[in-house]
Amino acid sequence: MxxxxxxxxxxxxxxxxxxxxAAILFIVGLKFLGSPATARKGNFISASGMxxxxxxxxxxxxxxxxxxxxxxxxxxxxxxxxxxRKVAMTSMPEMVALFNGFxxxxxxFVGWAALSVALTQAVSSGIAINSFxxxxxxLSILIGGLTFTGSLLAxxxxxxxxxxRPFFYIGQRVVNSGILIAVLVxxxxxxxxxxNENWLYLAVGLSLVLGVMFVxxxxxxxxxxxxxxxxxxxxxxxxxxxxxxxxxxxIVAGSLVGASGLILTGIMxxxxxxxxxNVLFSGFGTVKVTDGPVIEQGExxxxxxxxxxxxxxxxxxxxxxxxxxMAVAQAQHVVKxxxxxxxxxxxxxxxxxxxxxxxxxxxxxxxxxxxxxPYDLLLEMDQINxxxxxxxxxxxxxxxxxxxxxxxxxxxxxxYGMPVINANQANTVFVLKRSMATGFAGxxxxxxxxxxxxxIFGDAKETLGNLVKSFD
Amino acid sequence: xxxxxxIFVFVLAIFLGVELINKVPSTLHTPLMSGSNAISGITxxxxxxxxxxxxxxxxxxxxxxxxxxxxxxxxGGYMVTDRMLAMFKKKESGGSK
Numbered sequence: 001m002x003x004x005x006x007x008x009x010x011x012x013x014x015x016x017x018x019x020x021x022a023a024i025l026f027i028v029g030l031k032f033l034g035s036p037a038t039a040r041k042g043n044f045i046s047a048s049g050m051x052x053x054x055x056x057x058x059x060x061x062x063x064x065x066x067x068x069x070x071x072x073x074x075x076x077x078x079x080x081x082x083x084x085r086k087v088a089m090t091s092m093p094e095m096v097a098l099f100n101g102f103x104x105x106x107x108x109f110v111g112w113a114a115l116s117v118a119l120t121q122a123v124s125s126g127i128a129i130n131s132f133x134x135x136x137x138x139l140s141i142l143i144g145g146l147t148f149t150g151s152l153l154a155x156x157x158x159x160x161x162x163x164x165r166p167f168f169y170i171g172q173r174v175v176n177s178g179i180l181i182a183v184l185v186x187x188x189x190x191x192x193x194x195x196n197e198n199w200l201y202l203a204v205g206l207s208l209v210l211g212v213m214f215v216x217x218x219x220x221x222x223x224x225x226x227x228x229x230x231x232x233x234x235x236x237x238x239x240x241x242x243x244x245x246x247x248x249x250x251i252v253a254g255s256l257v258g259a260s261g262l263i264l265t266g267i268m269x270x271x272x273x274x275x276x277x278n279v280l281f282s283g284f285g286t287v288k289v290t291d292g293p294v295i296e297q298g299e300x301x302x303x304x305x306x307x308x309x310x311x312x313x314x315x316x317x318x319x320x321x322x323x324x325x326m327a328v329a330q331a332q333h334v335v336k337x338x339x340x341x342x343x344x345x346x347x348x349x350x351x352x353x354x355x356x357x358x359x360x361x362x363x364x365x366x367x368x369x370x371x372x373x374p375y376d377l378l379l380e381m382d383q384i385n386x387x388x389x390x391x392x393x394x395x396x397x398x399x400x401x402x403x404x405x406x407x408x409x410x411x412x413x414x415x416y417g418m419p420v421i422n423a424n425q426a427n428t429v430f431v432l433k434r435s436m437a438t439g440f441a442g443x444x445x446x447x448x449x450x451x452x453x454x455x456i457f458g459d460a461k462e463t464l465g466n467l468v469k470s471f472d
Numbered sequence: 473x474x475x476x477x478x479i480f481v482f483v484l485a486i487f488l489g490v491e492l493i494n495k496v497p498s499t500l501h502t503p504l505m506s507g508s509n510a511i512s513g514i515t516x517x518x519x520x521x522x523x524x525x526x527x528x529x530x531x532x533x534x535x536x537x538x539x540x541x542x543x544x545x546x547x548g549g550y551m552v553t554d555r556m557l558a559m560f561k562k563k564e565s566g567g568s569k
Contacts, residue, residue, distance in 0.1 A: 026511055027488065033504050034496045040557040043507050047550040050514065057517045063524030065532075072523060072536045076543025083544075084552035089559075095552065096506050103512045103545040109538035110515050113522035113531040120528055132475050231505055231512075238515040243478055245518045251478060252485045253514035259489025260508045264501060355498055362501030366556055374563040375499050 011060065018056040019249040025049025026253055030260070036375050053249055089370040090327045093360040094158035097151045097227055100234050104147025107237035108204070111140030114244045119194060131191065136243035138187045142207045143237040149211030151230050157220065158359055164220035172217055173281055179210045218280065220324075221401060223359045225268045225279045232261025264361050271355035271381075273407075273418040303454035305463050308430055309470035311454075315392035315428075317348045319384065321421055322364050323357045325398010325434070329460040335397065336371040338464055341471045347392075350377050352384040352421050354402035385422050394426035396447075397460050398433070404445045413444075429453045432460045503556045510549025516542035 026049045032042025063069070080099075087095045115137045118129045156162035183206045190199035218226050235257025242250025269276050312318065320339070326332060339349045351373065357364045365378055388394065396403050403423040406413040423429050424447050431453060447453055456463050496504050519542050522535030 027492065030489075030492045030508070030511075033500060033507055034492070036497070036500060036560045036562070039500055039503060039560065040554065043503070043550060043553045043557055046507060046511060047554075050511070050516075050546055050550070053514070053517060054520070057520050058524075060521065060524075062521055064526045065524055068532060068536045069520060069523050069539055072519075072539030073543050076540040076545075077547045079540075080544040080546070080548030081551055084548040084555065087552065089556070092502060092506070092552075092556070095548075096502075096509060099506070099545050099548050099552075100509050100512075102541040103509065103515065106513070106519055106538040106542035106545065107515045109534045109541070110518040110522060113528075113534040113538065114518070116531040116534070117522070117525070117528050228505070231509055234509065234512040238512045239482060241515050241518050243482075245521065246474075246478070247518055248478070248481055250514050250518060251482050253511050255482050255485035256489040256492070257508045257512040259486045260493040260504065263490060263493045264505065267498070267501075353498070360502055361505060362498060362503070365499045366502045366559070369556070369559040369561070372559075372561065375560050376563050378499055380498055 015056050015060060016248070018052055019247075022049040022053040022249055023252045025052075026256060030256065089332075089367055090330060091159065092366055093223065093227060093358070093363060094155045096360060097154040097158055097230065100227070100230050101148045101151030101155065103234040104144045104151060104230075104237050106144070107140050107234070107241045108144030108148060108207075110241045111137045111144060111244050112204070114241070115141075115200070122194070129194070133244060134187075134191055136240055138190075138203065140237055140240035140244050141204055142183055142187075142210075143233055143240055145204055145207030146211035146214060147230055147233040147237050149208045150215045150226075150233070151211075153212055153215040154223065154226055154230060157215070157218075158223060164223075166217050166219035166222075168217045172213075176210065176213050179206055179213060182206050183210065214280070220359065221356070222272075222279050224356050224361050224363075225265055225272070225276070227360045228261050228264035228268055229276075230261075232258050232265060235259075235261055268356055268361060271419060273415075300448055300455050301453065303430070303456055305456060305458075305466035306470060308454065308456055309467055311428055311430075312342065312347075312393060312467065313345065313471070315342070315347050317391045318342055318393045318395060319350050319352050319388065319391045319426060321352045321354075321394060321396045321399050321403055321423055322368070323354075323397065323399025323402060324359060324363075325400075325432075325460055327358060327363065327367055327398070329398060331397060331461040331464055332367040332371040332373075334461055334464040334468060335368070336373050337468050339373065339377075341468055345471070350379050350384070352381065352388070352394075352423075353378050354381055354399070354421055357399055357402050381419060381421055388422050389425045391426040392428065394423045394429045396423055396429060396431045397464075400433075400445055403447055405450070406444070406446050410446070423447060424450050424453065427452065431455050432463050433457060434459065499560075503553050503560075506549055506556070507553040510546055510553060513542045513546035513549060516546055 025045050029042045029046025032038040122129050157164045183203050186199045186203035235254045239251050239254030242254055342349050353364050403421050405424050407415045407418040407420045519535050519538035522531050523539050
């Protein structure tokens with residue numbers, strides 16, 4: 001063994017040892033993310049794992065030129081820092097989608113670069129690339145590509161640059177499977193004849209198209225599922241890139257993220273009582289619109305904010321049920337004001353959060369945290385439902401499907417069986433709503449016609465502001 | 473052997489991830505998502521090696537692009553997660569601002 005080889009092997013052992021430490025930091029960091037008290041520390045630990053992994057990778061002897069790297073890192077860090085500081089909390093779902101897409105794109109490029117290096121080596125050495133490398137390289141290109149365009153489209157839908165309505169067409173399943181098969185065929189043809197790079201370009205292009213086709217039919221209300229799934233994909237793309245370049249840390253970190261995204265996806269699907277394939281392949285609003293007799297329609301009883309004040313003034317317990325409408329109206333701060341006034345008035349105030357309220361998992365929790373609402377006042381669906389009957393008032397703010405009693409009572413309803421917050425069981429229900437339009441799912445909500453429901457029409461922020469003012 | 477070893481690591485990490493995340497309360501799902509998203513920017517390591525190898529110009533260009541995008545993912549992801557988590561307060565300390 002020459003001196004040079006010894007040096008390289010020491011170098012590699014050192015880097016791999018650092019990777020072990022980084023992996024431990026990621027795991028501990030994720031563990032700390034499991035409790036609100038330690039979560040911030042956990043994120044910091046995970047970030048330091050990333051930092052040492054990057055620093056020691058840069059010390060790798062394979063890296064000869066640092067100019068280009070510096071440009072890329074400085075550019076990326078600046079953009080990342082500025083965007084993460086500027087973004088409003090209400091826009092968090094689309095920003096997570098966007099970052100997610102960038103991660104996917106990076107994995108696509110890493111896979112492609114690895115392929116280019118492997119091809120050059122194969123030409124110079126005359127030994128063909130082994131099939132395992134080829135397969136994993138293609139996987140990182142495929143998953144990375146579809147994560148990129150899928151996330152971009154999700155970003156567009158969430159930020160309402162594109163319509164959030166599901167776009168559904170007949171034979172969509174067939175088309176998507178067709179594209180997937182076509183990618184695999186391209187990959188196969190490229191393996192046969194790696195001199196013909198057109199197959200590669202076609203595979204890259206098709207995986208980008210696949211990402212678009214896959215998110216296109218999914219409507220706004222199903223976004224929590226899609227974001228979770230894309231999150232999982234971005235991790236799997238990184239893991240595939242890890243296989244492609246033989247980097248263990250990429251595999252470990254990527255699969256941790258892949259697993260986490262899959263779990264969230266599962267939780268979101270369960271909260272909607274739908275299977276993953278049902279979410280992916282059938283636009284929610286397009287499911288059997290019943291032409292039959294309209295169920296339990298009645299008279300809507302509107303109420304003015306002033307009248308609502310008298311009810312609230314006398315209430316000793318109030319549960320607030322927020323939905324996406326609260327985010328749209330940016331009403332979280334005035335909700336908190338109302339909470340404080342009601343508490344001063346001697347009432348108990350809690351919040352009931354449905355797992356799929358909003359556009360991403362935990363969306364409502366972040367908004368309320370921004371408004372300084374302590375997280376121990378936020379109850380999950382299973383905690384609130386057994387005791388909701390004891391509440392004097394339930395205030396539904398911009399939520400619709402997650403409080404729809406049809407999910408329990410009307411078997412023909414498309415959302416029958418979905419676990420919902422039983423808002424109608426509270427003594428009085430206030431529904432703050434812009435107009436009588438149906439929710440994202442396009443389903444009638446019998447809650448609005450219940451005996452104990454009062455509709456307060458108008459902008460949620462304004463209505464709440466008026467309520468707060470009447471207490472002065 | 474090498475391949476089996478990598479797959480072994482992959483499978484174990486998936487199981488570990490499932491165990492870790494199952495315990496996260498729903499209140500933290502958004503920060504968990506953006507924080508794990510930042511971790512998926514780990515692909516940056518691969519990007520750095522491709523960008524820095526001077527013998528293959530095409531791979532270097534792809535590498536630099538990957539470095540830029542992965543860095544946005546990493547830096548932005550961690551910073552925004554921190555910003556969110558800084559807002560989570562318990563009742564005692566809540567409303568101190």
